[in-house]
Amino acid sequence: MSDERKKIEKAVTQDYDLGFSVDIEEEKAPAGLNEEIIVYLSKKKNEPEWMLKKRLQAYKIWKKMKEPHWAHIKYDPIDYQSISYYAAPKKRPKTLEEVDPEILRAYEKLGIPLEEQKQLAGVAVDAVFDSVSVATTFKEKLKEVGIIFCSISEAIRDYPDLVQKYMFSVVPMSDNFFAALNSAVFTDGTFVYVPKGVKCPLELSTYFRINAQNTGQFERTLIIADEGSYVSYNEGCSAPMRDENQLHAAVVELIALKDAHIKYSTIQNWYPGDEKGVGGIYNFVTKRGLCAGERSKISWTQVETGSAITWKYPSCILKGDESVGEFYSVAITTRAQQADTGTKMIHIGKNSSSTIISKGISAMRGQNSYRGQVKIHASASGARNYSECDSLLIGDKCGAHTFPYLESKNASATIEHEATTxxxxxxxxxxxxxxxxxxxxxxxxxxxxxxxEVLSNLPMEFAAEAKDLLNLTLEGSVG
Amino acid sequence: MIKIESLKAAIGGKEILKGLDLEIKKGKVHAIMGPNGAGKSTLSKAITGHYEVEITGGDILYKGESITKMEPELRALKGIFMSFQNPVEVPGVTNAYFLREALNAKMEFEGKEPLNPADFLRMAREYCEILGMDPKMLNRSLNVGFSGGEKKRNEILQMLILKPDFIILDEIDSGLDIDALKAVSQGINRLRNADRSFLIITHYSRILEYVKPDYVHILKDGRVTKTGDYSIVKDIEERGYSEIGERL
Known part of the structure; x- marks a missing residue:
């Protein structure tokens, strides 16, 4: 209980626990989006010609698209021309020793001392500070078993075959407005390749952090699990306090080949804004996994506590026969936060199965919507889905909404849906x-x-972190 | 232990306690009996700080300190415990976890080191045995799917673990079969000592055969109308509340 008390004292004295920002020299592109900026960005990153072409292609598609407004969220129009699409810390360190001590201090404040992480329990951190990876650890150890764990920028340069084969294969650049924007301007992110039969010996994790004022973050993550392999990937986020809304439009693509299993866990704790929702992060994310091979499995677990707006539907395309998709989610909205989140389970393979457990918590004036689609294609004989969507309300000014979409084209499929408030x-x-x-x-x-049910699906260390975060998030929401 | 002075309390604007006086002595077992609607449960809610009760007059002194404006958790930490008539269900929170958190809160409040999980579990299992509870119930969600009897035993389990100074047992005997009643009574008697006081609120005299009270009070229409020893119980059994009320 003494820890608990400390936490509360901390929360009372600090409005948003992780709301600090670090003073680091930044290299920033001028605000606005056009072909020149994309060329500049691509050049800065020493990208090959093919990548630049893809980016420009995506930009053309994006220009023709309209921002979607079907979600149960409200916000002022986003001015895409006022955003700077590239920011990078000036010094590019090759080793941890070269990392700006300011950055390391920021990590320590966030409870992730990078230095200690090296020795500490098997967590390899590919630290993304703003847009460029500044440090990668445990790489050698992973290399021994043939796992590639690096920034997407490095992967584009060093593993072009893998990237060209899989990038845009699950989330096409034309998929949606935000995915198209990301495809054009993504700055960095994580790349993982786990070779055939390899069980990744470490929990892989990346901490994202938005730091540069007025800079949108466009992460791009690509994880490929080859036949019979296993990988668990943890994504955790926090952002410093800001007065302006910060746009974040990430794309995550997962590919699980035959008998492969990918476990992807997220803790999202971006600045939610004040009581009126001012200054919070706008989080428009496209996350999708392809269960490409037989008996492949993809599990999404997410704890969403932050952001002013969350627009996020981690999904699974269950193409392989007997493939398995799972979605475990906790989404909390307090203050004036709005979340429209859920999943899509697309059943194509025979006897494919999916489980959806969604827990929405609303407090103060928070609005929480579950939006889920279960689609059974004609080919998916014997497909099964179980969905459970529970909402918990704290106080009487908040709201919970459920939008389930069920569609089955195969009579042998079983779909179960339960919902409680x-x-x-x-x-x-x-x-x-x-x-x-x-x-x-x-x-x-x-x-x-x-x-x-959801928290128990998180890796142990992550679960402890999630617990603390839930406590912090809900402080002051009662009474 | 407790001194209640001309206490007036209302629920939903309706005055239920109308100037109640009561003194509960250290180390003694007091029983409060009375017909339905007399204000028995309102009294226990007033002592524990239930959100429905509005104190409109008088005072409650606990160990010499007025508690009418104190947060419920502080009253609890200072040693006031009430067994609930209908304990609420808390899904997903295991009984063991809840019990340990509650005990640790108390230990911390008293400036003591929290019990380690192994010792805690050993203690909890031992008490389960005394109460005839399956220790597996410790791993179940708090009160979820518990039968009426299981809920009551679980309340007594909490009491045994927390070892409070002043214990209110609100209709602990209602809906219990004879075995459960004996087990519950055994749990209560186990905690009786010279420093601890009990207030047993009951409609029936059944439990008082197993937990012999030192004092018996009759509550009627928001006031204590009679105080005496165990012999009052016999009176009620023979003649009922109304006649005793009339006689008073």
Whole structure:
């Protein structure tokens, strides 16, 4: 309980725990988006000609597209010409020793001391600070088993065959407005390739951090698990406090070949904005996995606590026979946060199966929507889906909404959908308080109980982090 | 232990306690009996700080300190415990986790080191045995799917673990079969000592055969109308509340 008390004291004195920004020299492109900027960006990154061509192609597609507005969210129009599409720390370190001490301090403040991470329990960190990877660890160890774990920029230069084969194969550049924008201007991200039969011995993880004022972040992640391989990848985020809205439009593509298993876990804690939602991150993400081979499996687990707006539907295309897709999600909205999140499970392969467990928590004036699609193609005989969408309301000014879309073209498929909405009751709180628990602790206990099924799917260290984050997020939302 | 002075309390604007006086002595077991609607549960809610109760007059002193404006958790940490008539369900929170958190909160409040998980579990299992509870219930979600009897036993389990100074047992005997009643009574008697006080709120005299009270009070229409020893119980059994009320 003393930790708990410290946490609360901390939260009382600091409005947003991770809301600090570090003063580092930045190299920044002028605001605005046009072909010249894309050429500049591509050049800065020493990209091969084919990549530049792809970017320009995506830019042309994007220019013709319209920003989508079907989601249950409201925000002021985004001025895409006022955003700077490239920012990079000036010094490019080759080793950790060369990393700007300011950056290392920022990581330490975030609780991820990079130096210690090297020795600490098997977590390799490909640290993305702003747009360019500044440090990569554990690379050698992974290389021993043939795993490629590097920034996407490096992969474009060093592994062009793999990148050309798989990039845009799951999320085409024309997929949606934000995916097209990302395809044109993505600055960096992570690339992972796990060779045939290799079980990745470490939890791979990347911490993203938005730092440059007025700079949109356009991450691009590509993970390929070759036949019979396994990889667990953790993505965790936090951002410094800002007055302007920051656009974030990431694309993540996962490919699982025959008998491969990818576990992708996310903790998203970007600045949510103040009580009125001012200054929070706009998070428009396209995440999709392709279960390409037989018995392949992709599991998405996400804990979404941050951002002013979350627009995110990690999905699985279950192409392989007997392939498995999973989606476990906790989304919390407090203050004036809006989340429209869920998943798509597209069943193509025979006996493919999918599980969706979504837990939405709304407090204060938060609006939380679950949007999920289960689509069973005619080819997917014996396909199965189980969906469970639960909402928990704290207070009476928040909202929870559920938009399930079910479509089956094969009569042998089984689809189950369950949904509940509950409220933290005064009686529950009183019961726990009568046993000596502070109101905040009582709320946190009820919330953790509610999210248990999802949190138990997170890797252990990540689960502890998620727990702390839930507590911090919900502080002040009751009473 | 507890001194209640002309307490007036309302629920939803309706005055239920109308100037109640009651003193509960250290180391003693007090029983409060009374007909439905007399204000028995309102009294326990007033002592524990339930959100529905509005104190409109008088005072409650606990160990010499007024507690009417104190947060419920602080009252609990200072040693006031109430067993609930209908304990709420908390899905996903295991009984063991909840019990340990509650105990640790108390230990921290008292400036003591928290119990390590192994010792805690050993203690919890031992108490389960005393109460005739399957230790597997420790791993179940708090009160979720518990039968009426299981919920009551679980309340007593919490009491045994937290070892409070002042214990209110609100209708702990209702809906219990004879085995459960004996087990629950055994749990209560185990905690009886010279420093601890009990307030047993009941409609029936059944439990008082197993947990013998030192004092018995009759509550009627928001006031304590009679105080005496165990012999009052016999009176009620023979003549019922209304007659006793009339006689008073």
């Amino acid at each position: 509950s409220k933290i009751s005064d009686e529950q709180l009183f019961y726990l308080r009568q046993r000596g628990l502070k109101e905040e602790d009582a709320v946190s206990m009820i919330v953790h109980g509610f999210c248990k």
